[in-house]
Amino acid sequence: MMFHAQGPLRNHCTLLAVLCGKSGEQKLPLSDDKPRYPLPELASNGRLEVQVLNNPSTDEFRQVLQSLEPSIVYFQGEQIEDREEIGSLRWADADLSTPESLCGLFGSTLPPTVYLEIPNGEKLAEALHSKGVPYVIYWKSSFSCYAASHFRQALLSVVQSSCSHTCDAFQLAHASFRLYSVWNNNTPASNNQKVGGKPGPRLLGDPPKFDISPPEADDQGEEGSSGALPAIKIYDDDVTMRFLVCGLTCTLDACVLGCLEDGLNALLNIEIRGSKLHNRTSAPPPPLQAGTFSRGVVTMRCDLSTCSSAHISLLVSGSAQTCFNDQLLENHIKSELIENSQLVHASTNSEESKSPSSEPRKSASIACGASVFEVSMKLPTWASQVLRQLAPDVTYRSLVMLGIASIQGLSVASFEKDDADRLLFFCKKQSKDPHPRNPILTRHPSWLIPPSPCRKRSEPSRETKPLTFGCGGENGGSFKQKVACCCNEANTTHSSS
Known part of the structure; x- marks a missing residue:
């Protein structure tokens, strides 16, 4: 378990980040023909406490590990100069690319979660899991530094926002990765992630179970104490909620909807697993x-x-x-x-998806003015209440990692300009493709469009001369008649009152 839902560690989670190279700053390749990718800072925030080791010796790592007892140990592979790929794990005095060398770093103190941000890490992950690390996150093949940064930012944003279990945090981050870094990205690095069916990073470890066994009976001979309790039933109706998601307008295919379903389900699981x-x-x-x-x-x-x-x-x-x-x-x-x-289900609106119109308008209060598209989801009433309460929280970042910028017209308060730039980075890379995947134009969400301007005219007093335009009395009379016709209903109401 990455962090405990109850107990003294409820309000914080410690991350030990071990980086390769001489500098703690990861440098992404620069190119004039690519959009800017704002690299998120690896620092303490919210309930996440971060300690960074840059290119440590093995003795230094063991000493910090023993004294800190972190909830997560994060190993970042070396950044290959002038390339987008992440390399293997190499420190100043050690090559940790073999299972034996990596497992040798750990003694009797094992962290609850280890994240290996290195390519082809399956054997290393299996060795750590066999040694006794409950949860290991790893990449099975090669990947780009952009994909790695996006997944890591999503994972750590969940950690800093709420007291979550490793499995739930991973599922939400993985849904975000699939939605943006895989589905929106046609680069060779992202295509490598699709080999073998399941894209992106993977998780070793079983999800936790709840203890629902009956308590011991006060009387040893009481009947029914050993039998299984009947399942409870929860009475709640489903409601449809509309979300505005940061991204370029696209066809709402099974991939997009499936990613949002999985991400929202993981988010709600986090909230319920730690509930009281x-x-x-x-x-x-x-x-x-x-x-x-x-x-x-x-x-x-x-x-x-x-x-x-x-x-x-x-x-x-x-x-x-x-x-x-x-x-x-x-x-x-x-x-x-x-x-x-299954808490969340996509609700497709066939009429809106088939009617081409203009792109949804942009609002400075939603996704910091970035492009958005609308998605409808069916979920229980209690879940809609939870999302409505989380959206205004400026410290809650999990919704942002799914690209959700608005919930039923309520903007997500923690959405920042750099978030929009990072999410649209992958979309803009795809948009340069001369044959983009299923582009469409969608109508303005009816609940986002402002009402038409209304010109209300007060009834002229009997002493006031009629309003006329131009020199001709005929034209003036014609305009006066139109004003009287348009305001007839208002005048009648006013007179009756």
């Missing part, structure tokens, strides 16, 4: 389902706070043994929402 049950009260069952309840089933209204302190309320039914045990009820709710359901 604060209050439960008895509540009447849903009117249409009250007659279907069997004997012993009770209904509870449960108030929870999520990992990022969003507040939700759920109507839950289950056995009395489950519903009157706070910890068991909390675990059942988490298990039901995370493990037994």
Whole structure:
């Protein structure tokens, strides 16, 4: 587990970043014919505490590792000069390109998560996992420095924003990587990631499970203490939410929608996995389902706070043994929402997708004025409430990493100009292709278009002369008649009141 949902480490996560080369600054190749890529700074932010080692000796690394006890150890391969690819792991006194040399760095102190940002790292990752590191993130083939930077920024943004598990943070970052660095990028480096079916980095380690076993009975002979508890049921309706996503206008194909589904599901899993049950009260069952309840089933209204302190309320039914045990009820709710359901589903609007029109207008308050496109998603009501509460939080960065700049007209507060530049970097590389993939023009989102200008004219007083234009009384009378006609309904309403 990268960071704990409960306990003393709840509010921070320590990252030990080990870089190759003489400088801690990664240098990306410069080219006049390519858009600018703002390299994000590797520094402490939010709940993420970063310590950087530049080209250390093996003894220095072991000493820092033992004293710091980091939650994540991040190894960055060397930057090949004047090239976009990331190289192998080499320090001043060691070549760590073999499983034996890399595993030899670690003694009895093993970090919960290791991230290997080096090409062809599968064997190294398997060796670390076998040694006892619970979670290892690695790249199976070669990759570009831009792709690596995008994935790393997404992963660390999730870490700094919320108390998340390695599996959930990886899934969100991987969805962001697929959405921008793979789908939008036609470079050879990105095509290498598609070899073998699954693009991008991979994760070794099993997702955590919730303990939903029944508590020990007070009386040893009590019946039912060893049987499996009946699953709870959560009553909630799905709603459709509209998102504005940073990027060039494109066809909403299965890849785009699938990436957004996976990313939002991972985001909501993070919020629920770290949630806490604060209050439960008895509540009447849903009117249409009250007659279907069997004997012993009770209904509870449960108030929870999520990992990022969003507040939700759920109507839950289950056995009395489950519903009157706070910890068991909390675990059942988490298990039901995370493990037994797909929370987010793409909602395609056939009419809008088939009607070509102009590009959605840009707004300085949404994605810092960058280009956006609209996507509709179906998700539970509680999930929509969570997203609405997270969007105005200037410290919450996970939505930005999915490119989401607006939720149902509410702008994402943490979206910055450099974020838009980084996300559009891959889109602009694709746009130079003479045959771009499925470009279309979409209509303005109806809920984003400002209303037409309205010219309200007050009723002229009887003492005021009629408004005329020009020298001819005929023209003046014609205009006066038009004004009277347009304001007829308003005048009638005014007179009646």
